[in-house]
Amino acid sequence: MLKRIETLFAHEAAGGVVLIMATVVALILANSELAALYTQVLHLKFTIALGETGLSKPLILWINDGLMAIFFLLVGLELKHELRAGRLRTPSNVVLPGVAALGGMIAPALIYLAFTWSDPLHRTGWAIPTATDIAFAVGVVALLGPRVPPALKLFLLTLAILDDLGAILVIALFYTATLKPVYLALALIPVALMALRLWLGAHRIAPTLILGAVLWVLVLKSGVHATLAGVITAFFLPIRDRFGKSPLHALEHGLAPYVAFLIVPIFALANAGVSLNGLTLADLAAPLPLAITLGLVLGKQIGVFGATFALVKLGLARLPEGTGWLQLYGIAALAGIGFTMSLFIGSLNFEADAEMNAVRLGVLAGSLVSALVGFAVLRLAPHRAKTGR
Template identity: 65%
Template structure:
């Protein structure tokens, strides 16, 4: 009975988003309980991998954010490559509407954040925090609505979120890179050359490419460029087809996806979502940093995604997703405001001060939760007569 229930849960599209939410709630409970000291102590514990004193020594929280999240970005890279070569991003005409909407959905939240934090040099660097969309969480909420929404809306949201991730990767590379160490960047060309050669030969076994990817990760980490980008780069050297006609890319994507969705992302959420509520007042939520993030996710995404989509369609530059209405587009725009994983991740790159990070968590969680609730309500209300309409159509055909 229990095994069947677990199988049904993990087989549901919303399971990843639900597990993510539970991990965040658990982190908040632990961070505000008697276990808070142990929670902080474990995350601050140093782990080292060294040879003759040379190597990596980092607290556990950075092994999670720099190491495990590199695997998360590796999966994103695999998905991006698959979509570019044979999926939703292959046909440029299908990308225009969600692509421009994604740009608007990143620009407007950043502008709203800057409007609140422009005069504060300590917080202005977090402008990209509300620009991100959490694919798993957003699709999980959409899945809760069920089959009431047309499939074109799911494709629209998925394409929007994928392009949003591409934008986040570019932002991290350009604006969240520490002081560069050029010698390590030059050394990183060696594993890159090896991966290019193996990709060119359409190798069947992926272990050599993955081992070179680990070496690339270490060198990129040492160079000052954020190490998670090594995951994306490695993914693009995984062959779509090997010399036997099989797809190593799809095999890795399907094999890795459950571990990322149900293990890595929940661990990241648990390690990064622990908002300390002790001594916090309503006025703290109104501070420029959390308010800029929350309103960026709530209003910025709605203005950017819905506003740009409305303008594009009305100007005749693009067509509405098939079978969708404007209320449903608004609901999708709200769901795009669920930043969570990527927003928390960019927040960890923006600030090292724990007090500021606590404000980041407060803004991300409040903005994401409200966006999710608004999106769910909008989609439910806009599709409440959908089953009846479908039944009437079927009877008419019969």
């Protein structure tokens, strides 16, 4: 029995399935007699204080700012690994998915702005439909098995990783509150100590992670979004130590199941609870949810597929081996599954319940349509397509 459970959780689609289950539970709670309790629990305040200094936040912000910092730590570990020893190390492997990722961020943002430009409050959420959820997208691809060529899976993974990098840059540049220079200056101290430890070749990672926790508090106090502390910490962890082992790789593999099966589902449980009571087509057609839905569905398809098509036709790149245009279009559709990162960016933009409910509605609708379209296209596409130009 234990072996069967381990095999089940080791499957590529397992993380996506758990994420779907957490989303369904959130929707049930938000639309049941427990809705008031669900909201009340998420807004319970938790305080950690030392004397008169401390942090006091509602539970949902501890999840979004705290637990998601661990999520971003894992993203940072994956990025460093790929840049130093993986597929992002070779520039030729980055060109096609890199341009596709860029197109997949620009087109959704433009579509979103086309629907919200007249509203100064809503247009600040332009980055919401620019993200791709790796767990969901890879989960759908895993369900298709050998119908998706290995090179195309690699293309999707690289695109999603670069998409995450783009999201990190967007958060750093556009989601910074009023800066507090004193805390920002203090944050340089743990960064300098982490850099010193890396330069000295220190192989123990616990001190660096403790410094990362200190950095998280200082960055949070400075006005810069605290989750970026996770990414910064990851880049100061060594890929190789003096014993020939990889602390970074070990931490990446150790964290991955906790992030996939605990942290991200908790985030979904806290953020995906959209109230469907009294929902009408007019609500779906309101500017904010419609902008997000169309940004994810049409924007990602136009951006990812269009950028790839242009690059290949100009002779600057080739399609992934064994891949046809229809299959690539299916992957472009799957890139519109924005769930985790889209909800996260939405929470950075809007605090009011009405706006966040609209964001959840748009993200869920856009991600669901993208998943269904992508799955259907890849399911119907020829199993063995010729590599094209």
